[in-house]
Amino acid sequence: MRISEISTSELRQPTDGRQSPLQGLHHQHQQILSLIESKVKQTEIQQPANPLPDSLPSELHQALTQLTPLPNSSSLKLHLWKLSYRLWNACVDLSNAAAIHSPSSKFSAENIAKLRHAAADMLFVAIDVPGVPSPAIKSAFFYYKTGVIWHELRSFDLAFTCFEKATDLVAKLDISDTSDARERKLLLDLNIARSRTAWEVSERNLALTLLSRSKSLLFGLSDHYKALANQYLAFAKSVLPTNETHGFNEALKLMNEALDICEKGTSVAITREEAVEIKELRLKTLRFISAVHLQKGEFESVIKCVRVLRESCDGGDNHASLPVLAMKAWLGLGRYSEAEKELRDMVVNKGIPESVWLSALEAYFQAAGTAGAETAKGVFLGLLGRCHVSARAAIRVIHRMIGDGIGGEGSRIRGKVVAELASDERVVALFNGEAASKERRAMHAILWNCASDIFRSKDYETSAEMFEKSMLYIPNDIENIILRAKGFRILCLCCLGMSQLDQAQEYINEADKLEPNITCAFLKFKIYLQKNDHGSAINQIQAMTTCLDFTPEFLSLSAHEAVACHALPVAAASLSNFLNFYSSGKPMPTSEVVVLRTLVTILGQELGNEADILKFLKSTHIRASELGSDCFFGKGEVGRREKNWFAVSSWNFGTKCGKEKKFESCAAFFKLAAGFYSFMFEGQVEENNVMICKSLILTVSAIIASEKGKNGPLMDAEVKDAAELLDKAGKMLNSLPVATQPSSDKISTIEPDLFFMHTLNAYDIQGRLNNAQSQELLVKSFASSKACNAKYLLQIGLRASEDPRSNPEVAAFALNECLSALLSSSSPDYQDIALIIRRLIVIASIHKGDTDDDVVIDMYKQAYRMMVGLKEGEYPTEEGKWLAMTAWNRAALPVRLGQIDVAKKWMNAGLEIAQKIVGMETYRSCMEDFVSSFEEKFNVQNMGESRAQMVQ
Numbered sequence: 001m002r003i004s005e006i007s008t009s010e011l012r013q014p015t016d017g018r019q020s021p022l023q024g025l026h027h028q029h030q031q032i033l034s035l036i037e038s039k040v041k042q043t044e045i046q047q048p049a050n051p052l053p054d055s056l057p058s059e060l061h062q063a064l065t066q067l068t069p070l071p072n073s074s075s076l077k078l079h080l081w082k083l084s085y086r087l088w089n090a091c092v093d094l095s096n097a098a099a100i101h102s103p104s105s106k107f108s109a110e111n112i113a114k115l116r117h118a119a120a121d122m123l124f125v126a127i128d129v130p131g132v133p134s135p136a137i138k139s140a141f142f143y144y145k146t147g148v149i150w151h152e153l154r155s156f157d158l159a160f161t162c163f164e165k166a167t168d169l170v171a172k173l174d175i176s177d178t179s180d181a182r183e184r185k186l187l188l189d190l191n192i193a194r195s196r197t198a199w200e201v202s203e204r205n206l207a208l209t210l211l212s213r214s215k216s217l218l219f220g221l222s223d224h225y226k227a228l229a230n231q232y233l234a235f236a237k238s239v240l241p242t243n244e245t246h247g248f249n250e251a252l253k254l255m256n257e258a259l260d261i262c263e264k265g266t267s268v269a270i271t272r273e274e275a276v277e278i279k280e281l282r283l284k285t286l287r288f289i290s291a292v293h294l295q296k297g298e299f300e301s302v303i304k305c306v307r308v309l310r311e312s313c314d315g316g317d318n319h320a321s322l323p324v325l326a327m328k329a330w331l332g333l334g335r336y337s338e339a340e341k342e343l344r345d346m347v348v349n350k351g352i353p354e355s356v357w358l359s360a361l362e363a364y365f366q367a368a369g370t371a372g373a374e375t376a377k378g379v380f381l382g383l384l385g386r387c388h389v390s391a392r393a394a395i396r397v398i399h400r401m402i403g404d405g406i407g408g409e410g411s412r413i414r415g416k417v418v419a420e421l422a423s424d425e426r427v428v429a430l431f432n433g434e435a436a437s438k439e440r441r442a443m444h445a446i447l448w449n450c451a452s453d454i455f456r457s458k459d460y461e462t463s464a465e466m467f468e469k470s471m472l473y474i475p476n477d478i479e480n481i482i483l484r485a486k487g488f489r490i491l492c493l494c495c496l497g498m499s500q501l502d503q504a505q506e507y508i509n510e511a512d513k514l515e516p517n518i519t520c521a522f523l524k525f526k527i528y529l530q531k532n533d534h535g536s537a538i539n540q541i542q543a544m545t546t547c548l549d550f551t552p553e554f555l556s557l558s559a560h561e562a563v564a565c566h567a568l569p570v571a572a573a574s575l576s577n578f579l580n581f582y583s584s585g586k587p588m589p590t591s592e593v594v595v596l597r598t599l600v601t602i603l604g605q606e607l608g609n610e611a612d613i614l615k616f617l618k619s620t621h622i623r624a625s626e627l628g629s630d631c632f633f634g635k636g637e638v639g640r641r642e643k644n645w646f647a648v649s650s651w652n653f654g655t656k657c658g659k660e661k662k663f664e665s666c667a668a669f670f671k672l673a674a675g676f677y678s679f680m681f682e683g684q685v686e687e688n689n690v691m692i693c694k695s696l697i698l699t700v701s702a703i704i705a706s707e708k709g710k711n712g713p714l715m716d717a718e719v720k721d722a723a724e725l726l727d728k729a730g731k732m733l734n735s736l737p738v739a740t741q742p743s744s745d746k747i748s749t750i751e752p753d754l755f756f757m758h759t760l761n762a763y764d765i766q767g768r769l770n771n772a773q774s775q776e777l778l779v780k781s782f783a784s785s786k787a788c789n790a791k792y793l794l795q796i797g798l799r800a801s802e803d804p805r806s807n808p809e810v811a812a813f814a815l816n817e818c819l820s821a822l823l824s825s826s827s828p829d830y831q832d833i834a835l836i837i838r839r840l841i842v843i844a845s846i847h848k849g850d851t852d853d854d855v856v857i858d859m860y861k862q863a864y865r866m867m868v869g870l871k872e873g874e875y876p877t878e879e880g881k882w883l884a885m886t887a888w889n890r891a892a893l894p895v896r897l898g899q900i901d902v903a904k905k906w907m908n909a910g911l912e913i914a915q916k917i918v919g920m921e922t923y924r925s926c927m928e929d930f931v932s933s934f935e936e937k938f939n940v941q942n943m944g945e946s947r948a949q950m951v952q
Contacts, residue, residue, distance in 0.1 A: 043090040057114030080126035087119040140169040163194040188217040222274040225265025232258035302329035320356040331367040347382040362400045391430045391439035415462040444473040460497035485515035518547040529565045575599040629679035647676035667702035696729040755787035767805040793818035834879035867916040880917035
């Protein structure tokens, strides 16, 4: 506010030929005043485009300091008084220019405030001007206005300084003598301003004390009551954001003060306008009190306040917030019927703005929850019928009804209500037209996101309904084809989740018409899977690869889906197609070895897939050989695990096929296992050599065993291949330690069983190659090894004696070695010993005939010597009977031929053995009788021959 300069007739100074106001002053004072006047002129001519010098306020203050104490000169004081007014008015002009030209103005608000402060100080120095009425009030006014500006600039210390100086100036005045309205208003405003500044610096006790003092400065004027009540109300509102019990209590206390002042102010109002203003402030204060009670949870007090407001004079208060306050209070008391009545009454009240009833609707739904969904929907639709509702309002209501919590029955109910509300024709009509395009997109996004959350909770029915309603907010034009296609695709997924396969097929066909892409093709694939149409699913895999946006990741995803549906042939087909892309050289999302491993795992879950498994294992081995094992399998621990997995899998499949007597597949798997184990792992050379050796031996075993399933013997190529494998295994056996005890480390040692198996297989293969000498060397080498024991020698001997390609030398060697080992044992197994003796007798009898009769009879005698000293039945009875009978029967031919000595030798051998065998008593007596008669006959014959010789 610009202040007019003083121009009273008493103080006007002539300018024509009269003495200047500065004449007669000390020269120093003249210079200081001239300096001050030049600074004031500089301020008056300042342009907005030029920045105000920062030093100007300080130069004025410095000059003013040099001027004090001021000489007792009326003219000097009056001149300084005028300079103060000029400076003040110049500051007003600068402030106005800054407001007009902002932000291009270069004026600093702080510098302008400093200049105002300087003007106030100048007026204070020249305060005692004769003839000027109320100079202290005028000086106090300058300080008050300057303090207000410093307060606005949040320089509270400077504001305090100004207010205190103004207070000191007016403190000496007698309030009862003050009749000027402006002076009275200044006294009240100064007190309130000081209180407001004290409140800002947290000196609240001082602030409240100053407000309390202000009650004595009201002078019976309604404007004063209104100003003081407003300040109490402002303080009350400032403590509300703390949201603490103490803050609410303090706010209530201040609001009650404001209410009390308003009630007192009503009685002093003179004009109707004054009465209306003070009444409105009283009602406003009551509404705030009601709101604070609501925040504190004092719902009964809220209801009382609302009743007072509604029953007040002049028809009561119809403010839009009252039904909201009442409704929230009823909700807090749990009386939902009264709250619902308040909410429904708002529908017919056309004076309530949209934002208010929206807030009420949100509050009601937040408190009532799912139970209030239907009511909220009905209220909103009722509002549509009585007033203009914006699309934004519909968005807010639906967003509140959706809420944050997804899942459970409440979510389902809210979703149903939201779907019904969003699909109402009147609601959809709010979003028609280009002007509502932004809101339409927002509504679609809200419904879509809600449906997505419900979809993730696997409530496919509710989510499908929400997705369907969201499509109502997609214009049916070319620009939104992609969005509509996306909607059909997600609806297809919802139907898949509900196993509504035909409906899903319809949706995806619609999406494919709008935007054919890989996603549509993949969803069709899922539908075929769920229909168990594996043939169509496999064909769809081929169709997917022809899509323009196809990437190999979809084949991997297809395999996962197929495995989840237990459609293993489809999964295998997906991964088989996936493998075709690795030869292209393009970057792939998954390493080839992982795909092959997964493929083998899938095929291994069903019976009868050995051929396919073998094919992919062979492919793995070939690729690893071509690319290098580290490059294909990976390096470090990852590569080690991959190599080990394929090696162990090949071994396990070989074992499985061996148990199922699928020996050809068994041989192939074990041969592959040897190949995988040959990809050496760092630090596991010995372990791998053991496994390679085992795999090679088992491979040959399976090759030999496969002969039984063929119509003919092994081919020459197969025999040659087996010989090479055994030769390789044999070389490794020589460098591997044999496990001599059950507790030996089986990982880095070779079991004796495997050593024996190698010998037996090599014996068989060398026999097929007609290499008897190699067979003999093999057996002798094995007999001298640590892996050899009597049981192994027994099996080799029996095999060599029984095989169609028998080798009696090897058989005799093995059996004799076995016999020696058994006899040297502390507890010989006479069952095996008897079997060996019988087999040695048979071999000698068949392959040597009678030329080595003494060798054979020595075996019988050896058996007899074993029986001597044995307990009854310790030597196998049947074997003993066989020995006794065969020895006795061997005497038959010499008897016929008259070879008496040979016959007696065999008969004696049989009789001796029969005497040691239980159960042969009858046979033994017959034998003895025959031997006696034979000896008598032999003696008679000898006597006759002797007599004949004597007669001759």
